[in-house]
Amino acid sequence: MYSNVKSFLNLFTTASLALLLVSGAARAQLQIEIVDGVEGALPIAVVPFDFGNAEMQPETPIHEVIAADLQRSGLFDPLAVTDMIDRPSRPPEVKLGTWRLLKVDYVAMGRWIPGSDGLSGEIEYHLVAVHSGRTLFSRAIAAGPGAFRLRAHQIADAIYEELTGAPGAFASRIAYVQVTGAGTDAEQFELIVADSDGHNPQTIVRHSEPIMSPAWGPEGRRLAYVSFATGRSNVVIQDIYTGQRDVIADGRGINGAPAFSPNGDLLAMSLSRSGNSEIWVRTLATGRMEQLTEHYAIDTEPAWSRDGRNIFFTSDRAGRPQIYSVRRDGTNIERVTFEGEYNSRVSVDPYSGLLAMVHGGQANFRIAVLDRESERLRVLSPGRMDESPSFAPNGRMVLYATREGEKGVLAAVSVDGNFRQRLVLSDGDVREPAWSPLIQ
Amino acid sequence: MNFASKIFLVLVLALVLGACATDTRDVPPAPEPEPQPTQPSDPVEVDRVNPTDFADSRNLDNPDSTLSQREIYFEFDRSDVRPEYLPIVRAHAAYLRANPSARMLLEGHADERGSREYNLGLGERRGNSVLDLMRAEGASAGQIEVVSYGEERPVCRQSSESCWERNRRVEIVYTAR
Secondary structure, eight states, X not given: OHHHHHHHHHHHIIIXXXXXXXXXXXXXXXXXXXXXXXXXXXXXXXXXXXXXXXXXXXXXXXXXXXXXXXHHTTSEEEOOGGGOSOOOSSGGGOOHXXXXXXXXXXXXXXXXXXXXXXXOEEEEEEEEETTTOOEEXXXXXEEOTTOHHHHHHHHHHHHHHHHHSSOOOOSOEXXXXXXXXXXXXXXXXXXXXXXXXXXXXXXXXXXSSOEEEEEEOTTSSEEEEEEOTTSSOXXXXXXXXXOOEEEEEOOSSOEEEEEEOTTSSEEEEEEOTTSXXXXXXXXXXXXXXXXXXXXXXXXXXXXXXXXXXXXEEEEOTTSSOEEEEEETTSOOOEXXXXXXXXXXEEEEOTTTOOEEEEEXXXXXXXXXXXXXXXXXXXXXXXXXXXXXXXXXXXXXXXXXXXXXXXXXXXXXXXXXXXXXXXXXXXXXXXXXXXXXXXXX | OOHHHHHHHHHHHHHHHHHHHHHHHHSXXXXXXXXXXXXXXXXXXXXXXXXXXXXXXXXXXXXXXXXXXXXXXXXXXXXXXXXXXXXXXXXXXXXXXXXXXXXXXXXXXXXXXXXXXXXXXXXXXXXXHHHHHHHHTTOOGGGEEEEEEETSSXXXXXXXXXXXXXXXXXXXXXXXX
Protein backbone atom coordinates (compact mmCIF):
# COMPACT_ATOMS: atom_id res chain seq x y z
CA MET A 1 0.00 0.00 0.00
CA TYR A 2 2.79 2.41 0.99
CA SER A 3 4.64 1.92 -2.28
CA ASN A 4 1.39 2.40 -4.16
CA VAL A 5 0.79 5.73 -2.48
CA LYS A 6 4.37 6.76 -3.09
CA SER A 7 4.31 5.97 -6.79
CA PHE A 8 0.97 7.68 -6.98
CA LEU A 9 2.50 10.80 -5.46
CA ASN A 10 5.42 10.65 -7.86
CA LEU A 11 2.98 10.38 -10.70
CA PHE A 12 1.13 13.54 -9.80
CA THR A 13 3.77 15.75 -8.26
CA THR A 14 4.14 17.69 -11.46
CA ALA A 15 0.41 18.32 -11.69
CA SER A 16 -0.96 20.53 -8.97
CA LEU A 17 -0.18 19.03 -5.56
CA ALA A 18 3.27 20.57 -5.20
CA LEU A 19 2.02 23.95 -6.28
CA LEU A 20 -0.41 23.83 -3.36
CA LEU A 21 2.41 23.12 -0.92
CA VAL A 22 4.44 26.25 -1.54
CA SER A 23 1.86 28.93 -1.86
CA GLY A 24 -1.34 30.23 -0.39
CA ALA A 25 -4.46 30.32 -2.49
CA ALA A 26 -5.10 33.72 -4.02
CA ARG A 27 -8.43 35.16 -3.03
CA ALA A 28 -10.19 35.84 -6.26
CA GLN A 29 -10.46 33.72 -9.37
CA LEU A 30 -10.53 35.08 -12.90
CA GLN A 31 -13.91 34.84 -14.55
CA ILE A 32 -13.71 34.44 -18.29
CA GLU A 33 -16.37 36.05 -20.48
CA ILE A 34 -16.61 35.79 -24.23
CA VAL A 35 -16.88 39.23 -25.82
CA ASP A 36 -17.00 38.58 -29.57
CA GLY A 37 -18.22 35.17 -30.68
CA VAL A 38 -17.47 33.32 -33.88
CA GLU A 39 -19.96 32.41 -36.57
CA GLY A 40 -19.99 28.74 -37.38
CA ALA A 41 -18.66 27.30 -34.14
CA LEU A 42 -18.69 23.47 -34.31
CA PRO A 43 -21.66 21.88 -32.53
CA ILE A 44 -20.33 19.22 -30.15
CA ALA A 45 -21.77 17.24 -27.24
CA VAL A 46 -19.48 16.50 -24.31
CA VAL A 47 -21.39 13.80 -22.45
CA PRO A 48 -20.95 13.52 -18.65
CA PHE A 49 -18.17 10.98 -18.07
CA ASP A 50 -19.29 7.77 -16.39
CA PHE A 51 -17.69 7.53 -12.96
CA GLY A 52 -20.30 5.05 -11.71
CA ASN A 53 -20.04 4.70 -7.95
CA ALA A 54 -16.27 5.06 -7.87
CA GLU A 55 -14.90 6.33 -4.54
CA MET A 56 -12.78 8.74 -6.49
CA GLN A 57 -14.86 11.51 -8.07
CA PRO A 58 -13.34 14.58 -9.72
CA GLU A 59 -13.70 17.92 -7.89
CA THR A 60 -15.35 19.35 -11.01
CA PRO A 61 -17.03 16.95 -13.46
CA ILE A 62 -14.65 16.19 -16.34
CA HIS A 63 -17.18 17.03 -19.04
CA GLU A 64 -17.80 20.50 -17.59
CA VAL A 65 -14.11 21.40 -17.75
CA ILE A 66 -13.82 20.06 -21.31
CA ALA A 67 -16.97 21.81 -22.57
CA ALA A 68 -15.95 25.13 -20.99
CA ASP A 69 -12.49 24.87 -22.59
CA LEU A 70 -13.93 24.15 -26.03
CA GLN A 71 -16.44 26.97 -25.72
CA ARG A 72 -13.76 29.48 -24.61
CA SER A 73 -11.71 28.69 -27.70
CA GLY A 74 -14.49 30.26 -29.76
CA LEU A 75 -14.40 27.37 -32.22
CA PHE A 76 -16.95 25.09 -30.53
CA ASP A 77 -20.56 25.34 -29.46
CA PRO A 78 -21.12 22.65 -26.80
CA LEU A 79 -24.64 21.26 -26.28
CA ALA A 80 -26.17 21.80 -22.83
CA VAL A 81 -26.25 18.58 -20.79
CA THR A 82 -29.97 19.11 -20.10
CA ASP A 83 -30.61 18.83 -23.86
CA MET A 84 -28.92 15.42 -24.11
CA ILE A 85 -31.33 12.53 -24.58
CA ASP A 86 -28.92 9.77 -23.69
CA ARG A 87 -25.48 9.49 -22.15
CA PRO A 88 -23.18 7.08 -23.95
CA SER A 89 -19.76 6.44 -22.43
CA ARG A 90 -18.35 4.33 -25.29
CA PRO A 91 -18.74 4.59 -29.12
CA PRO A 92 -21.02 1.49 -29.50
CA GLU A 93 -23.57 3.22 -27.25
CA VAL A 94 -23.84 6.29 -29.49
CA LYS A 95 -27.24 6.43 -31.25
CA LEU A 96 -26.28 8.49 -34.27
CA GLY A 97 -29.86 9.38 -35.25
CA THR A 98 -30.57 11.00 -31.89
CA TRP A 99 -27.49 13.24 -32.14
CA ARG A 100 -28.29 14.12 -35.75
CA LEU A 101 -31.73 15.32 -34.62
CA LEU A 102 -29.99 17.49 -32.01
CA LYS A 103 -27.81 18.91 -34.82
CA VAL A 104 -24.65 17.80 -33.08
CA ASP A 105 -21.65 17.04 -35.31
CA TYR A 106 -19.38 15.38 -32.73
CA VAL A 107 -19.89 13.46 -29.51
CA ALA A 108 -17.12 13.27 -26.89
CA MET A 109 -17.55 10.80 -24.02
CA GLY A 110 -15.61 8.73 -21.54
CA ARG A 111 -15.50 6.72 -18.36
CA TRP A 112 -13.42 6.05 -15.29
CA ILE A 113 -11.54 2.77 -14.93
CA PRO A 114 -10.34 2.53 -11.32
CA GLY A 115 -6.90 1.05 -10.59
CA SER A 116 -6.15 -1.60 -7.99
CA ASP A 117 -5.60 0.95 -5.18
CA GLY A 118 -9.01 2.54 -5.76
CA LEU A 119 -7.47 6.02 -5.82
CA SER A 120 -5.72 6.32 -9.14
CA GLY A 121 -6.88 4.82 -12.39
CA GLU A 122 -7.50 5.74 -15.99
CA ILE A 123 -9.88 7.95 -17.86
CA GLU A 124 -10.89 6.36 -21.15
CA TYR A 125 -12.17 8.86 -23.70
CA HIS A 126 -13.58 8.81 -27.21
CA LEU A 127 -14.61 11.13 -30.01
CA VAL A 128 -17.28 10.15 -32.56
CA ALA A 129 -18.20 12.02 -35.76
CA VAL A 130 -21.99 11.94 -36.01
CA HIS A 131 -22.36 12.27 -39.80
CA SER A 132 -20.00 9.44 -40.74
CA GLY A 133 -20.47 7.45 -37.55
CA ARG A 134 -16.70 7.06 -37.39
CA THR A 135 -14.82 6.89 -34.12
CA LEU A 136 -12.10 9.55 -34.51
CA PHE A 137 -10.13 8.35 -31.49
CA SER A 138 -10.33 6.15 -28.42
CA ARG A 139 -7.66 6.76 -25.78
CA ALA A 140 -6.93 6.46 -22.08
CA ILE A 141 -4.96 8.65 -19.69
CA ALA A 142 -3.79 7.98 -16.11
CA ALA A 143 -5.47 10.15 -13.47
CA GLY A 144 -6.01 10.51 -9.76
CA PRO A 145 -6.97 13.05 -7.12
CA GLY A 146 -5.57 16.52 -7.74
CA ALA A 147 -5.01 15.77 -11.43
CA PHE A 148 -8.53 15.45 -12.82
CA ARG A 149 -8.73 19.04 -14.03
CA LEU A 150 -5.37 18.79 -15.78
CA ARG A 151 -6.45 15.53 -17.43
CA ALA A 152 -9.73 17.12 -18.51
CA HIS A 153 -7.78 20.01 -20.10
CA GLN A 154 -5.56 17.46 -21.88
CA ILE A 155 -8.64 15.64 -23.21
CA ALA A 156 -10.00 18.99 -24.44
CA ASP A 157 -6.63 19.57 -26.14
CA ALA A 158 -6.92 16.18 -27.88
CA ILE A 159 -10.42 17.02 -29.15
CA TYR A 160 -9.28 20.47 -30.28
CA GLU A 161 -6.33 19.04 -32.18
CA GLU A 162 -8.38 16.29 -33.81
CA LEU A 163 -11.01 18.71 -35.08
CA THR A 164 -8.97 21.85 -35.89
CA GLY A 165 -5.64 20.34 -36.92
CA ALA A 166 -3.70 22.55 -34.47
CA PRO A 167 -2.63 21.54 -30.98
CA GLY A 168 -4.75 22.74 -28.08
CA ALA A 169 -3.49 24.98 -25.28
CA PHE A 170 -5.90 24.23 -22.46
CA ALA A 171 -3.42 22.22 -20.37
CA SER A 172 -1.39 25.30 -19.59
CA ARG A 173 -1.17 28.04 -16.99
CA ILE A 174 -1.14 31.79 -16.93
CA ALA A 175 0.97 33.95 -14.65
CA TYR A 176 -0.06 37.53 -13.95
CA VAL A 177 0.55 40.39 -11.55
CA GLN A 178 -2.33 41.46 -9.34
CA VAL A 179 -2.31 44.76 -7.46
CA THR A 180 -4.62 45.44 -4.55
CA GLY A 181 -4.94 48.63 -2.51
CA ALA A 182 -3.35 50.65 -5.32
CA GLY A 183 -2.09 54.04 -4.14
CA THR A 184 -2.66 53.28 -0.45
CA ASP A 185 -0.24 52.25 2.28
CA ALA A 186 -1.68 48.75 1.99
CA GLU A 187 -0.71 48.40 -1.68
CA GLN A 188 0.26 44.81 -2.49
CA PHE A 189 1.77 43.31 -5.61
CA GLU A 190 1.21 39.59 -6.11
CA LEU A 191 2.57 37.25 -8.75
CA ILE A 192 -0.17 34.68 -9.34
CA VAL A 193 -0.23 31.45 -11.31
CA ALA A 194 -3.60 30.03 -12.36
CA ASP A 195 -4.80 27.35 -14.77
CA SER A 196 -5.51 28.61 -18.31
CA ASP A 197 -9.23 28.76 -17.43
CA GLY A 198 -8.53 31.00 -14.40
CA HIS A 199 -9.11 28.15 -11.95
CA ASN A 200 -6.91 27.50 -8.91
CA PRO A 201 -5.08 30.86 -8.60
CA GLN A 202 -1.97 30.53 -6.40
CA THR A 203 0.14 33.38 -5.11
CA ILE A 204 3.79 32.72 -5.96
CA VAL A 205 5.20 35.87 -4.34
CA ARG A 206 3.68 38.90 -2.65
CA HIS A 207 5.28 42.26 -1.79
CA SER A 208 4.50 45.90 -1.06
CA GLU A 209 7.08 46.92 -3.70
CA PRO A 210 6.41 46.42 -7.43
CA ILE A 211 6.63 43.04 -9.16
CA MET A 212 6.95 43.09 -12.96
CA SER A 213 7.52 41.12 -16.13
CA PRO A 214 6.85 37.44 -15.36
CA ALA A 215 8.34 35.08 -17.98
CA TRP A 216 8.07 31.28 -18.10
CA GLY A 217 10.86 28.79 -18.52
CA PRO A 218 10.22 26.41 -21.44
CA GLU A 219 9.56 23.56 -19.00
CA GLY A 220 6.71 25.48 -17.35
CA ARG A 221 8.31 25.21 -13.94
CA ARG A 222 10.49 28.31 -13.57
CA LEU A 223 9.21 31.86 -13.57
CA ALA A 224 11.60 34.77 -14.04
CA TYR A 225 10.34 38.16 -12.92
CA VAL A 226 11.42 41.59 -11.71
CA SER A 227 11.18 42.32 -7.99
CA PHE A 228 11.63 45.70 -6.30
CA ALA A 229 11.74 44.05 -2.87
CA THR A 230 15.09 45.73 -2.13
CA GLY A 231 13.83 49.10 -3.39
CA ARG A 232 15.75 48.55 -6.66
CA SER A 233 14.86 46.33 -9.60
CA ASN A 234 16.27 42.78 -9.41
CA VAL A 235 15.75 39.84 -11.74
CA VAL A 236 14.68 36.72 -9.86
CA ILE A 237 14.04 33.14 -11.00
CA GLN A 238 11.62 31.14 -8.88
CA ASP A 239 10.68 27.47 -9.05
CA ILE A 240 6.89 27.43 -8.73
CA TYR A 241 6.86 23.96 -7.15
CA THR A 242 9.64 24.22 -4.57
CA GLY A 243 9.48 28.00 -4.07
CA GLN A 244 13.26 28.23 -4.47
CA ARG A 245 14.23 31.74 -5.45
CA ASP A 246 17.51 32.86 -7.03
CA VAL A 247 18.50 36.46 -7.63
CA ILE A 248 19.95 36.47 -11.15
CA ALA A 249 20.78 40.16 -11.60
CA ASP A 250 21.03 42.92 -9.00
CA GLY A 251 23.62 45.24 -10.53
CA ARG A 252 23.57 49.01 -10.60
CA GLY A 253 20.55 50.55 -12.33
CA ILE A 254 17.86 48.55 -14.08
CA ASN A 255 17.73 44.78 -13.88
CA GLY A 256 14.69 43.89 -15.92
CA ALA A 257 12.85 42.23 -18.80
CA PRO A 258 13.89 38.58 -18.31
CA ALA A 259 13.30 36.09 -21.15
CA PHE A 260 14.32 32.42 -21.15
CA SER A 261 15.89 31.04 -24.30
CA PRO A 262 13.86 28.28 -26.02
CA ASN A 263 16.06 25.56 -24.47
CA GLY A 264 15.92 27.20 -21.03
CA ASP A 265 19.71 27.43 -20.59
CA LEU A 266 20.02 31.19 -21.11
CA LEU A 267 18.27 34.23 -19.74
CA ALA A 268 18.17 37.44 -21.81
CA MET A 269 17.62 40.63 -19.80
CA SER A 270 17.82 44.38 -20.04
CA LEU A 271 20.48 45.72 -17.65
CA SER A 272 21.79 49.26 -17.23
CA ARG A 273 24.92 48.45 -15.20
CA SER A 274 27.00 49.96 -18.01
CA GLY A 275 25.13 53.25 -17.51
CA ASN A 276 22.38 52.61 -20.01
CA SER A 277 19.81 49.88 -20.79
CA GLU A 278 21.40 47.17 -22.92
CA ILE A 279 20.48 43.60 -23.84
CA TRP A 280 22.51 41.01 -21.93
CA VAL A 281 22.47 37.21 -21.93
CA ARG A 282 23.32 35.12 -18.89
CA THR A 283 24.25 31.46 -19.12
CA LEU A 284 22.33 30.15 -16.13
CA ALA A 285 24.55 27.15 -15.37
CA THR A 286 27.82 29.13 -15.25
CA GLY A 287 26.75 32.71 -14.56
CA ARG A 288 28.60 33.89 -17.67
CA MET A 289 27.35 37.31 -18.83
CA GLU A 290 27.44 38.62 -22.40
CA GLN A 291 26.46 42.10 -23.51
CA LEU A 292 24.71 42.00 -26.91
CA THR A 293 23.96 45.66 -27.57
CA GLU A 294 25.89 48.85 -26.96
CA HIS A 295 23.98 51.99 -27.79
CA TYR A 296 22.92 55.12 -25.92
CA ALA A 297 19.28 54.26 -26.69
CA ILE A 298 17.00 52.27 -24.41
CA ASP A 299 17.41 48.61 -25.43
CA THR A 300 14.97 46.39 -23.59
CA GLU A 301 12.21 43.74 -23.73
CA PRO A 302 14.23 40.93 -25.33
CA ALA A 303 12.31 37.97 -26.82
CA TRP A 304 13.97 34.93 -28.39
CA SER A 305 13.29 33.68 -31.89
CA ARG A 306 11.98 30.11 -31.89
CA ASP A 307 15.35 28.69 -32.97
CA GLY A 308 17.20 30.65 -30.27
CA ARG A 309 19.53 32.25 -32.85
CA ASN A 310 18.14 35.76 -32.68
CA ILE A 311 16.74 38.06 -30.03
CA PHE A 312 14.06 40.61 -30.81
CA PHE A 313 14.10 43.70 -28.62
CA THR A 314 12.68 47.21 -28.23
CA SER A 315 14.97 50.15 -28.93
CA ASP A 316 14.41 53.86 -29.43
CA ARG A 317 17.71 54.26 -31.31
CA ALA A 318 15.79 55.80 -34.22
CA GLY A 319 14.00 58.24 -31.90
CA ARG A 320 10.88 56.25 -31.04
CA PRO A 321 10.55 52.71 -29.73
CA GLN A 322 10.64 50.12 -32.52
CA ILE A 323 11.38 46.40 -32.69
CA TYR A 324 14.87 45.27 -33.72
CA SER A 325 16.60 41.92 -33.90
CA VAL A 326 20.14 40.96 -32.99
CA ARG A 327 21.96 37.70 -33.45
CA ARG A 328 22.73 35.65 -30.39
CA ASP A 329 26.40 36.71 -30.68
CA GLY A 330 25.52 40.42 -30.72
CA THR A 331 26.05 40.97 -34.46
CA ASN A 332 23.71 41.93 -37.27
CA ILE A 333 21.30 44.35 -35.62
CA GLU A 334 18.29 44.91 -37.90
CA ARG A 335 15.16 46.97 -37.60
CA VAL A 336 12.02 44.80 -37.75
CA THR A 337 9.06 47.22 -37.50
CA PHE A 338 8.46 50.25 -39.69
CA GLU A 339 4.70 50.79 -39.48
CA GLY A 340 3.48 53.09 -36.71
CA GLU A 341 5.34 55.47 -34.42
CA TYR A 342 5.51 53.16 -31.39
CA ASN A 343 6.13 49.40 -31.43
CA SER A 344 7.41 47.58 -28.37
CA ARG A 345 7.30 44.52 -26.07
CA VAL A 346 7.40 41.80 -28.69
CA SER A 347 6.12 38.28 -27.97
CA VAL A 348 7.08 35.43 -30.32
CA ASP A 349 4.46 32.90 -31.37
CA PRO A 350 6.00 29.57 -30.33
CA TYR A 351 4.00 27.75 -33.01
CA SER A 352 4.42 29.73 -36.21
CA GLY A 353 6.83 32.56 -35.36
CA LEU A 354 4.43 35.51 -35.69
CA LEU A 355 5.36 38.57 -33.61
CA ALA A 356 2.81 40.22 -31.31
CA MET A 357 3.63 43.68 -29.96
CA VAL A 358 2.32 46.87 -28.42
CA HIS A 359 1.54 49.12 -31.36
CA GLY A 360 0.48 52.73 -31.05
CA GLY A 361 0.93 56.42 -30.99
CA GLN A 362 0.11 59.07 -28.42
CA ALA A 363 -3.57 58.24 -28.12
CA ASN A 364 -3.90 54.48 -28.51
CA PHE A 365 -1.79 51.50 -27.64
CA ARG A 366 -3.08 48.26 -29.11
CA ILE A 367 -1.92 44.72 -29.67
CA ALA A 368 -0.82 44.03 -33.23
CA VAL A 369 0.58 40.92 -34.89
CA LEU A 370 3.28 41.09 -37.54
CA ASP A 371 3.79 38.34 -40.09
CA ARG A 372 7.38 38.94 -41.22
CA GLU A 373 6.99 36.88 -44.38
CA SER A 374 4.06 38.84 -45.78
CA GLU A 375 5.15 42.01 -43.89
CA ARG A 376 1.54 42.33 -42.84
CA LEU A 377 0.76 44.04 -39.53
CA ARG A 378 -2.71 43.35 -38.15
CA VAL A 379 -4.15 45.26 -35.19
CA LEU A 380 -6.04 42.80 -32.98
CA SER A 381 -7.28 44.70 -29.95
CA PRO A 382 -9.67 47.64 -29.69
CA GLY A 383 -8.38 49.24 -26.46
CA ARG A 384 -6.56 52.49 -25.71
CA MET A 385 -4.07 51.13 -23.19
CA ASP A 386 -3.40 47.56 -24.28
CA GLU A 387 -0.04 46.01 -23.41
CA SER A 388 1.94 42.91 -22.47
CA PRO A 389 0.97 40.49 -25.29
CA SER A 390 1.68 36.80 -24.67
CA PHE A 391 0.98 34.00 -27.14
CA ALA A 392 -0.81 30.80 -26.20
CA PRO A 393 1.51 27.80 -26.63
CA ASN A 394 -0.44 26.80 -29.76
CA GLY A 395 -0.19 30.32 -31.21
CA ARG A 396 -3.96 30.63 -31.66
CA MET A 397 -4.70 33.30 -29.04
CA VAL A 398 -2.85 36.31 -27.68
CA LEU A 399 -3.37 37.13 -24.03
CA TYR A 400 -2.83 40.79 -23.10
CA ALA A 401 -3.56 43.44 -20.48
CA THR A 402 -6.06 46.21 -21.01
CA ARG A 403 -7.75 48.85 -18.84
CA GLU A 404 -11.36 49.39 -17.91
CA GLY A 405 -11.53 52.72 -16.12
CA GLU A 406 -8.85 52.63 -13.45
CA LYS A 407 -8.86 48.85 -13.31
CA GLY A 408 -6.55 46.57 -15.23
CA VAL A 409 -8.11 43.45 -16.72
CA LEU A 410 -6.82 40.69 -18.96
CA ALA A 411 -8.18 39.87 -22.37
CA ALA A 412 -7.44 37.29 -25.03
CA VAL A 413 -7.94 37.60 -28.76
CA SER A 414 -7.57 35.06 -31.55
CA VAL A 415 -4.68 35.77 -33.97
CA ASP A 416 -7.21 36.34 -36.76
CA GLY A 417 -8.87 38.96 -34.55
CA ASN A 418 -12.30 37.31 -34.85
CA PHE A 419 -12.76 36.14 -31.30
CA ARG A 420 -12.15 37.93 -28.04
CA GLN A 421 -12.65 37.22 -24.35
CA ARG A 422 -12.22 39.11 -21.07
CA LEU A 423 -10.65 37.59 -17.99
CA VAL A 424 -12.07 39.55 -15.10
CA LEU A 425 -11.16 39.47 -11.45
CA SER A 426 -13.83 40.42 -8.96
CA ASP A 427 -11.50 42.86 -7.21
CA GLY A 428 -8.02 44.19 -7.84
CA ASP A 429 -6.06 45.30 -10.79
CA VAL A 430 -4.58 42.60 -13.04
CA ARG A 431 -1.73 43.06 -15.49
CA GLU A 432 1.23 41.52 -17.28
CA PRO A 433 -0.11 38.10 -18.23
CA ALA A 434 2.30 35.39 -19.36
CA TRP A 435 0.96 32.20 -20.91
CA SER A 436 2.93 29.08 -19.95
CA PRO A 437 4.05 26.26 -22.22
CA LEU A 438 1.84 23.14 -22.24
CA ILE A 439 1.92 21.08 -19.05
CA GLN A 440 3.04 17.57 -19.92
CA MET B 1 33.37 68.77 18.76
CA ASN B 2 36.93 70.01 19.06
CA PHE B 3 38.09 73.58 19.38
CA ALA B 4 39.05 73.96 15.69
CA SER B 5 35.68 72.82 14.41
CA LYS B 6 33.95 75.14 16.90
CA ILE B 7 35.85 78.03 15.42
CA PHE B 8 34.99 76.83 11.93
CA LEU B 9 31.29 76.68 12.82
CA VAL B 10 31.40 80.19 14.24
CA LEU B 11 33.04 81.40 11.04
CA VAL B 12 30.43 79.66 8.87
CA LEU B 13 27.62 81.13 10.95
CA ALA B 14 29.15 84.58 10.67
CA LEU B 15 29.40 84.19 6.90
CA VAL B 16 25.81 82.96 6.60
CA LEU B 17 24.48 85.78 8.79
CA GLY B 18 26.60 88.26 6.87
CA ALA B 19 25.16 86.97 3.61
CA CYS B 20 21.66 87.38 5.04
CA ALA B 21 22.38 90.92 6.05
CA THR B 22 23.71 91.76 2.61
CA ASP B 23 20.67 90.26 0.93
CA THR B 24 18.15 92.20 2.96
CA ARG B 25 19.70 95.45 1.75
CA ASP B 26 18.66 94.61 -1.83
CA VAL B 27 15.04 94.24 -0.81
CA PRO B 28 12.87 97.39 -0.89
CA PRO B 29 13.09 99.10 2.48
CA ALA B 30 10.67 97.42 4.79
CA PRO B 31 8.72 99.44 7.33
CA GLU B 32 10.23 99.38 10.80
CA PRO B 33 8.92 96.27 12.46
CA GLU B 34 6.19 97.18 14.86
CA PRO B 35 6.73 96.09 18.39
CA GLN B 36 5.48 92.53 18.49
CA PRO B 37 3.78 90.85 21.38
CA THR B 38 6.14 88.41 23.02
CA GLN B 39 7.02 85.70 20.55
CA PRO B 40 8.27 82.19 21.12
CA SER B 41 12.00 82.09 20.56
CA ASP B 42 12.10 79.65 17.57
CA PRO B 43 10.50 81.83 14.87
CA VAL B 44 13.23 84.38 15.34
CA GLU B 45 15.65 81.81 13.95
CA VAL B 46 13.27 80.81 11.10
CA ASP B 47 13.05 84.47 10.12
CA ARG B 48 16.76 84.41 9.47
CA VAL B 49 16.53 81.62 6.85
CA ASN B 50 17.32 83.01 3.47
CA PRO B 51 15.25 81.05 0.92
CA THR B 52 17.95 81.48 -1.73
CA ASP B 53 20.66 80.08 0.49
CA PHE B 54 20.75 76.63 -1.09
CA ALA B 55 23.40 75.42 1.33
CA ASP B 56 20.98 75.67 4.23
CA SER B 57 19.20 72.40 4.98
CA ARG B 58 16.33 74.28 6.60
CA ASN B 59 15.34 75.44 3.12
CA LEU B 60 14.59 71.83 2.16
CA ASP B 61 11.41 72.27 4.20
CA ASN B 62 10.90 75.97 3.52
CA PRO B 63 7.99 76.43 1.09
CA ASP B 64 9.46 79.80 0.05
CA SER B 65 12.67 78.17 -1.13
CA THR B 66 13.27 76.44 -4.47
CA LEU B 67 14.97 73.71 -2.41
CA SER B 68 11.55 72.57 -1.18
CA GLN B 69 10.56 71.74 -4.76
CA ARG B 70 11.44 68.12 -5.51
CA GLU B 71 9.54 67.24 -8.71
CA ILE B 72 10.67 67.69 -12.28
CA TYR B 73 8.14 66.93 -15.01
CA PHE B 74 8.68 65.69 -18.57
CA GLU B 75 6.99 65.49 -21.96
CA PHE B 76 5.68 62.16 -23.27
CA ASP B 77 8.52 59.76 -24.24
CA ARG B 78 11.06 62.55 -23.57
CA SER B 79 13.77 62.82 -20.99
CA ASP B 80 15.20 66.30 -21.58
CA VAL B 81 14.76 68.67 -18.63
CA ARG B 82 12.60 71.63 -19.63
CA PRO B 83 14.12 75.09 -18.94
CA GLU B 84 11.53 75.96 -16.27
CA TYR B 85 12.93 73.17 -14.08
CA LEU B 86 16.57 74.22 -14.31
CA PRO B 87 16.33 76.46 -11.19
CA ILE B 88 15.21 73.43 -9.15
CA VAL B 89 18.11 71.34 -10.45
CA ARG B 90 20.59 74.17 -9.76
CA ALA B 91 19.30 74.70 -6.23
CA HIS B 92 19.68 71.03 -5.32
CA ALA B 93 23.07 70.80 -7.02
CA ALA B 94 24.18 73.76 -4.92
CA TYR B 95 22.92 72.02 -1.80
CA LEU B 96 24.87 68.85 -2.60
CA ARG B 97 27.98 70.91 -3.31
CA ALA B 98 27.70 72.64 0.04
CA ASN B 99 26.78 69.48 1.95
CA PRO B 100 29.16 66.71 0.93
CA SER B 101 27.58 64.20 3.29
CA ALA B 102 24.12 64.69 1.76
CA ARG B 103 22.83 61.81 -0.37
CA MET B 104 20.11 61.95 -2.98
CA LEU B 105 17.94 59.44 -4.78
CA LEU B 106 16.53 60.49 -8.16
CA GLU B 107 13.38 58.42 -8.71
CA GLY B 108 12.43 58.30 -12.37
CA HIS B 109 8.81 57.66 -13.35
CA ALA B 110 6.75 57.37 -16.54
CA ASP B 111 3.07 57.54 -17.39
CA GLU B 112 1.12 54.38 -18.16
CA ARG B 113 1.29 54.68 -21.94
CA GLY B 114 3.38 52.15 -23.82
CA SER B 115 5.09 49.07 -22.45
CA ARG B 116 6.26 48.68 -18.87
CA GLU B 117 9.89 47.71 -19.35
CA TYR B 118 10.41 50.44 -21.93
CA ASN B 119 8.94 52.84 -19.39
CA LEU B 120 11.38 51.51 -16.81
CA GLY B 121 14.15 52.51 -19.20
CA LEU B 122 12.51 55.88 -19.79
CA GLY B 123 12.27 56.55 -16.04
CA GLU B 124 15.96 55.79 -15.68
CA ARG B 125 16.87 58.04 -18.58
CA ARG B 126 14.90 60.89 -16.98
CA GLY B 127 16.75 60.31 -13.73
CA ASN B 128 20.06 60.30 -15.62
CA SER B 129 19.18 63.59 -17.34
CA VAL B 130 18.73 65.23 -13.96
CA LEU B 131 21.88 63.53 -12.66
CA ASP B 132 23.94 64.85 -15.59
CA LEU B 133 22.70 68.40 -14.99
CA MET B 134 23.46 68.16 -11.27
CA ARG B 135 27.00 67.04 -12.08
CA ALA B 136 27.40 69.86 -14.56
CA GLU B 137 26.42 72.16 -11.70
CA GLY B 138 29.20 70.73 -9.59
CA ALA B 139 27.45 68.04 -7.55
CA SER B 140 29.40 64.86 -7.05
CA ALA B 141 28.07 61.73 -8.78
CA GLY B 142 28.86 59.78 -5.62
CA GLN B 143 26.14 61.70 -3.78
CA ILE B 144 23.41 60.79 -6.26
CA GLU B 145 21.75 57.52 -7.15
CA VAL B 146 19.16 57.05 -9.88
CA VAL B 147 16.38 54.47 -9.45
CA SER B 148 13.61 53.96 -11.98
CA TYR B 149 10.13 52.78 -11.09
CA GLY B 150 8.83 53.10 -14.66
CA GLU B 151 5.04 53.32 -14.58
CA GLU B 152 4.70 51.21 -11.41
CA ARG B 153 4.33 54.11 -8.95
CA PRO B 154 1.88 56.64 -10.43
CA VAL B 155 0.73 59.57 -8.29
CA CYS B 156 -2.46 59.84 -10.34
CA ARG B 157 -4.44 56.92 -11.75
CA GLN B 158 -6.85 58.21 -14.37
CA SER B 159 -6.15 57.72 -18.07
CA SER B 160 -6.03 61.40 -18.99
CA GLU B 161 -3.32 63.88 -19.98
CA SER B 162 -3.82 65.88 -16.77
CA CYS B 163 -2.93 62.74 -14.84
CA TRP B 164 -0.20 61.50 -17.15
CA GLU B 165 1.71 64.78 -16.96
CA ARG B 166 1.93 64.43 -13.18
CA ASN B 167 3.23 60.89 -13.52
CA ARG B 168 6.03 61.71 -15.98
CA ARG B 169 8.44 62.90 -13.34
CA VAL B 170 11.69 62.66 -11.45
CA GLU B 171 11.31 62.89 -7.70
CA ILE B 172 14.26 64.15 -5.70
CA VAL B 173 14.47 62.19 -2.46
CA TYR B 174 17.14 62.96 0.18
CA THR B 175 18.34 59.79 1.89
CA ALA B 176 20.80 61.89 3.97
CA ARG B 177 20.64 65.63 4.43
